[in-house]
Amino acid sequence: MNELALGLALVSLVIWLGLLLVWGQFWRVDQQLNEKNEHSISTQGKEVPDRANLPTVCVVIPARNEAAVLPMTLRSILTQTYAGAVHTILVDDHSTDETAHIARSMAQTLEQSSRLTVLLGQPLPSGWTGKLWAVAQGVQQAETIVPLPDYFLLTDADIQHDRDNLDRLVAKAQQANLDLVSLMVRLRCESFWEKCLIPAFIFFFQKLYPFRWVNHPTRRTAAAAGGCVLIRREVLSRIGGIAAIHQALIDDCALAQAVKSSNLTIHGEGRIWLGLSDRTRSLRAYPTLSSIWEMVARTAFTQLEYSLGLLLGTLMGMSLIYVVPVLSAMVGLLLHDWGLMLAGLAGWGAMTIAYYPTVRFYQISPLFALGLPAIALLYTLMTLDSAIRHWQGRGGAWKGRTYQI
Numbered sequence: 436m437n438e439l440a441l442g443l444a445l446v447s448l449v450i451w452l453g454l455l456l457v458w459g460q461f462w463r464v465d466q467q468l469n470e471k472n473e474h475s476i477s478t479q480g481k482e483v484p485d486r487a488n489l490p491t492v493c494v495v496i497p498a499r500n501e502a503a504v505l506p507m508t509l510r511s512i513l514t515q516t517y518a519g520a521v522h523t524i525l526v527d528d529h530s531t532d533e534t535a536h537i538a539r540s541m542a543q544t545l546e547q548s549s550r551l552t553v554l555l556g557q558p559l560p561s562g563w564t565g566k567l568w569a570v571a572q573g574v575q576q577a578e579t580i581v582p583l584p585d586y587f588l589l590t591d592a593d594i595q596h597d598r599d600n601l602d603r604l605v606a607k608a609q610q611a612n613l614d615l616v617s618l619m620v621r622l623r624c625e626s627f628w629e630k631c632l633i634p635a636f637i638f639f640f641q642k643l644y645p646f647r648w649v650n651h652p653t654r655r656t657a658a659a660a661g662g663c664v665l666i667r668r669e670v671l672s673r674i675g676g677i678a679a680i681h682q683a684l685i686d687d688c689a690l691a692q693a694v695k696s697s698n699l700t701i702h703g704e705g706r707i708w709l710g711l712s713d714r715t716r717s718l719r720a721y722p723t724l725s726s727i728w729e730m731v732a733r734t735a736f737t738q739l740e741y742s743l744g745l746l747l748g749t750l751m752g753m754s755l756i757y758v759v760p761v762l763s764a765m766v767g768l769l770l771h772d773w774g775l776m777l778a779g780l781a782g783w784g785a786m787t788i789a790y791y792p793t794v795r796f797y798q799i800s801p802l803f804a805l806g807l808p809a810i811a812l813l814y815t816l817m818t819l820d821s822a823i824r825h826w827q828g829r830g831g832a833w834k835g836r837t838y839q840i
Contacts, residue, residue: 459645
């Protein structure tokens with residue numbers, strides 16, 4: 436029995452060493468879009484930018500009951516420093532609050548009414564998710580703008596953009612000849628449960644989709660973060676528009692996969708980029724365990740393609756990688772089995788080292804890095820609950836809608 440326990444502890448340790456050394460260096464948190472590595476496209480080589488030569492951008496914002504955050508988030512869009520032509524389309528997705536009224540009032544207050552279109556959403560067709568249908572309507576409306584936009588910025592209504600975020604996004608796309616640039620914005624991390632679980636959410640996402648692999652032009656790994664996606668209009672049209680992913684609950688990664696796959700087929704390389712932002716952030720609050728649980732359980736089983744086999748593999752894998760090292764260390768200590776204890780501590784230490792850069796990025800106590808095994812156990816239970824909800828016909832619930840896709 437002791438040999439089996441030691442074997443599991445050593446397997447877990449080897450896995451962590453492999454993740455640290457060869458898995459795309461996902462844990463380094465070094466793929467970032469900030470002022471240190473991106474320059475303003477509006478001022479490159481010129482003291483005064485030529486507005487006519489800058490790419491035009493249409494911002495599309497799906498909004499459903501977002502009256503509470505729009506005074507901050509829509510203001511951040513309408514006051515961007517980008518010198519090129521920008522038009523914003525906010526699609527009111529059947530809100531029951533004053534989303535549309537507040538949007539118009541904000542534009543009027545900022546004297547930006549001519550740069551904002553508030554579009555009232557049409558009824559949701561069968562087979563579509565609400566957000567994607569709203570985005571599709573915004574994109575369709577943008578096709579009537581003269582001249583046609585060079586880029587779409589697809590962003591959520593709860594995202595507060597740094598004032599030069601659009602400038603840096605376009606600069607990144609232009610300088611690296613990218614068809615899609617996406618930011619994993621800084622999520623709110625204020626309450627205890629947010630500090631406990633939100634950085635880990637980013638960590639797990641990076642482990643699932645190592646950003647360096649996403650950004651590598653010849654690798655097939657593709658991902659995006661739906662809160663902030665800049666995409667070339669021509670590329671979106673080439674892949675079939677938003678309709679191509681209309682059933683996707685994890686729409687951001689589906690869009691990135693469609694773009695990168697198309698690029699690999701046509702150009703032999705996938706021209707997309709995904710990184711972190713410390714300055715553009717989400718105002719969406721998840722102050723309690725239940726609120727974060729709902730957010731994760733909504734799509735976790737979708738990520739596993741509704742597969743029982745993948746679910747069982749995930750449950751066993753999460754237990755082996757995150758729980759076994761802690762149990763090994765504790766059992767080894769109790770039984771005075773120093774080999775088992777050291778193997779467990781080594782695995783625990785390796786995962787702490789891997790998680791620490793994310794903890795530091797979110798500026799929370801380093802003690803949270805030590806707590807990753809318990810955090811991972813909670814996420815494992817959320818994933819199991821996601822599967823149970825799907826089997827019970829309650830999967831994909833979001834803002835009063837339930838999607839069975």
